[in-house]
Amino acid sequence: MKVGVLDKADGSAYVEQGKNRILIAVYGPREAHPKHIALPHRAVLRCRYHMAPFSTPERKSPAPSRREQELSKVIREALEPAVLSEYYPRTTIDLFIEVLQSDGGTRCAGITGASLALADAGIPMRGLVAATAVGKIAGQIALDLSDAEDKQGEADMPVAIMPKSNVVTLIQMDGGLTHEEFERGFDIAVKTCHTIHEQQKAVLKERYLAIKEEVEEKSEPAKGEEE
């Protein structure tokens, strides 16, 4: 995971996870356009999850599929609780998630990266959002299925939480799980999200340290002039 990878965006992140390659950009808070979508009491969060035509084994049509539209919605809902949108009334915050190469679990990697990009844009948040998926393959509960595993697997359950307050912002599931398997898988997912959260914090810290060094380097000659 990396942050601040794009020049024009207010915040950005890049996530590599297995064969997944995902680029995320945040624009905003900026003036709402069209204007009528603006809300008087908070910012509107908009999200587009999109897969590049070359991201899948067979070419994917670039037009947004129903799957991408549903994922855009659930990703937005997974991040919305974290964003302190009431600080920026009448604006929009636009989030673009481009999957350049996909290998299962892209929505989770997208959410994890998107919350980094939001932090990189300096948007105040209640906490980061971390996501992962648990699945079931050959009767075993397994973490973060790859695309091939997902196709053969018996179940897939993406989970996103805000690790700081330990609340769930996204949960979906398809396949077949018994009640007991669900409870076990869910606990594993929550635990893993906490681990991812530590990695997210490390990535952000590294970025800010780099910026700090850069600023200090630039300000040193300036000091010399004053003297």
Next chain:
Amino acid sequence: MLAVGKRVDDRGLNDFREMKLEIGPIERACGSALINLGKTKVMVGVKVEEGEPFPDTPDEGVLTVNAELVPLASPSFEPGPPNENAIELARVVDRGIRESKAIDLKQLCVQPRKKVFVVFVDVYVLDHDGNLIDASSIASLAALLNAKINEYEVENGEVVYRPELKTLPIQNHPVAVTLAKIGKSLVVDPSLDEEQVMSARLTVVSDKDGRICAMQKGGVEVLSIEEVKQGVAIALSKAPEVRFKIMEAVQT
């Protein structure tokens, strides 16, 4: 009010609204059902046509679920292509049917790689008073159970129909149960009034063996870890009684 276990319409927290199912109201469809869940009305029509299989499942029939939020159902619905709410609704219903393997799609193959039957499940929301997911999923299952196609024979890759009818190969009965989080409470089958004040929603689809086959969280706020677990447990305990009512309606 919720804290003392009461709801605006006098239901208990885990009670569904009164459910009425009309089976087969549309004769032109292979199968159809109209559900009244409280004041929510959803009609589902099933059509079966010949088509091509997907390349990755050459020997299986195709299931397609589409949902229309018809403008006459609510002042907030507008004409036009399905928006994200309609797409989410269709996809959650689709996942329940698909992942529980409710339809034995292998039996709908005519000629591998060439010709299969395509089952179109069209969800038509007629009156929106909340909990469209459960209403649509119940009506879809009822319509599928009701659906009949002509007996047929395959001659040189062509389907030759006979006048006798047969039912679709339905082997599982998925049921969706949706809970809304309002304040600190979880309530089953939220009405529109409740949906407007809910902070989040959790749908759990389970099959006839009590296995979970699909889940979906919705809404812009959060659920605690405990609430998710509690929601799943409630949904699993409610599904059999809903399933019983569907089967009862379909068989009479």
